[in-house]
Amino acid sequence: MAAGADAEYAAYVRAVEKGDGGGRAAGDGSAGPAFSGPALVAGVAAVAAFGADLALGTTAGTALGAGAVVAVAGAAATVLKATSGRGGQSGATGAGRDSAGPGGAGSAGAGPAGAGPAGTGSDSAVGAARERWLAALEVRGMLPFLEREGEPGAVPAQAPAPEREPAAVGGGEGGRPGPLTDGAAGRPAQDRPTGAVSPEPLTGWPAPGRPTGTVRPERLRGTDRSAAARRRAVLERSFGQLPDAGGDFAGRREELARITRWVQTGRASAATRPTVVLLHGEPGSGRTALAVRAAHALRDQFRGACVVDLRGGASDERPLATREALLHLLNRLGAPRERLLFREGATADQQVARLTELYQRQLTGVPVTVILDDAVDAAQVRALLPERSESLVLVTCREPLDLGDVAAHVLPVAALDAAGAEELLRAAGGAPDPGPYDAEALDRIRELCGGLPLALRAAGSLLGRRSLDELVAALGRPDGGSPVERALWARYSVGLDDEARRLLRRLSLA
Known part of the structure; x- marks a missing residue:
């Protein structure tokens, strides 16, 4: 589980060691990876629980569930030990320096006065590195483990909602999701949802001791196909x-x-x-x-x-x-709400x-x-x-x-040229008979509108009942400011009667 967050953990260790002021090297036994001992104990405990349940006559599924629970508990204990151990080492190092006193080694700086500014500046860096490591460990380690093992405690045990999608976890390089194929149909990873959690155990993932690439057909056919169909439906609806x-x-x-x-x-x-x-x-x-x-x-x-x-x-x-932009994108593109x-x-x-x-x-x-x-x-x-x-x-x-x-x-995206401006004016006007062609009036309208499509559409909507010369006169009044404001003012003052203008003013106060 911790392998996916190796890069973040290494950055966290470097930040802690930098905050220590070079007191203890990364290869030191006390500063080395904090996962080896507890991880080994957790693995042995999980295997022992699995074997004990089988020896007592329980089913393989129940024994596997008990082993998964023990493994998750051991992983949580490993994370707590690593974080608390690093904090304790940093504190012990700082205390050792403070107690060195004037008679200590000259490289220690003789107390907190010399180490104070550096420690203050490194606290934020250590905290940020720790947050990034914990986030990566949760997303790339714990959540994929729970998805693979189908742990009931990972998500609420209830029927899936229509918008929920199952998960797909890759084994790519550096802990990133990599290519994953469906063991039965050989579908590529893009046909399966990514980054989502399903209330049901993930189908298509081999159980412990089962060869990679083999699946249980009874768990694949219904759940996986329906999940892929839901995924495609959510993405298809996003165009609407x-x-x-x-x-x-x-x-x-x-x-x-x-x-x-x-x-x-x-x-x-x-x-x-x-x-x-x-x-x-x-x-x-x-x-x-x-x-x-x-x-x-x-x-x-x-x-x-x-x-x-x-x-x-x-x-x-x-x-x-x-944060809000990411939430909007994930909701629109089919990420399950519980994630x-x-x-x-x-x-x-x-x-x-x-x-x-x-x-x-x-x-x-x-x-x-x-x-x-x-x-x-x-x-x-x-x-x-x-x-x-x-x-x-x-x-x-x-x-x-x-x-x-x-x-x-x-x-x-520049202003429209003469041909584009004329085409947009004619389309916005919608008049079946555009009247005689007047190149000079069209160029004047384009100039007053700055060639901006928004202003040209507002001005063109007046052409259905007015000529080009009348539109030039309406746009050329000194009331307008920018091209868009000038076109909107002409639309308001010329295109609407008194009652419509009064209603529009009242709506702006609602």
Whole structure:
């Protein structure tokens, strides 16, 4: 169980030793891995419990359950011993230095005055490393163990809810989920849910002593197939939660073609990583509409889709926290609700660390489309990238974000050209007879609207009952400010009668 968190545990040991000031090396017997003795005792106790139950005539399933309970209890004791042992060693080292006194070794610094600043600065680093290790141990060690053994105490023993999905745990390198195939049908891991817990024991996992790759058919046929079907249904329904793409849309064919080419190039690559596209432009330029249209157009390439409004440019709302964004994504993409609960007393950093682990496991090998709308924080965007899947991540922002070593395509969403602006105006107007063609009036309307699709749609909705010259006069009034404000004011003052304007003002007060 501890093998999956080796890297985090090594970082924690280094942080403790650095806080000790070099007093005891990592290879020292007292500073070495704290798992060897207790882990051996726990393993022997589990095997002994299993053998004793079999000798007393109990069934193999009951004996296996008793051995699993003993193993879990031993693992918990191992974690407690390791954490308390490290704390005790750090405290003992600090006390030894304080008691060295002036007559002690000169390298000790003669008491707490010299070690005080370093100890204060290292406490936070040790605590953060400990939190990361415990989170990794829980997500990669204990939870997969409980899933494999079908421990009744892992989740409530009740009938599965319609939205719950079973788990799939990989044995990848470094404790990360790796490729896993169904022992009976040979299905790849992406056809099975990842990062989820089922109230039933996980099917398709060999029992202790059973050769790898063999399964019990009576536990595979019903549960595994129905779970995979539920998983596909949840992801398929996620497309229905996207904003409607049926509105007026024009002038962005080249941008859509470039996104499609980038997705195809990413799929042809040997590396498994997401295709990240940064759509940047000023408000009203149609960044979100372009991202949503691309998600609908590429639906056949992906299994699910989700939009997260990060509220980066909102003046009256706080930006969405990373924790809330992860919860939204996991809910939309089919993660079981019971996996999103936290133990009592968990800090915000621990919750984010666990949600990040679950998010990465949930999307490992599962290509989806993720739209991160109105982003301003590059670190938050990096935390929301599915690292081990061929997903499409569309990030809308006002300015290009620096994502560091993440390979991202930058796509500016500029103002529409003359042809695109005219097409959008005609589509928004919906007039069966557009009247005589007036190139000068069309260019003037495009100029007053700044070529922004939002302003052009608002202005074009007035063309059904007015001519192009009348629309130019309405947009050219000195009341407007920005192009979008000018178009909305023209729509309000010219397109609505007195009663409609009065109703709209009253609705704003509701």
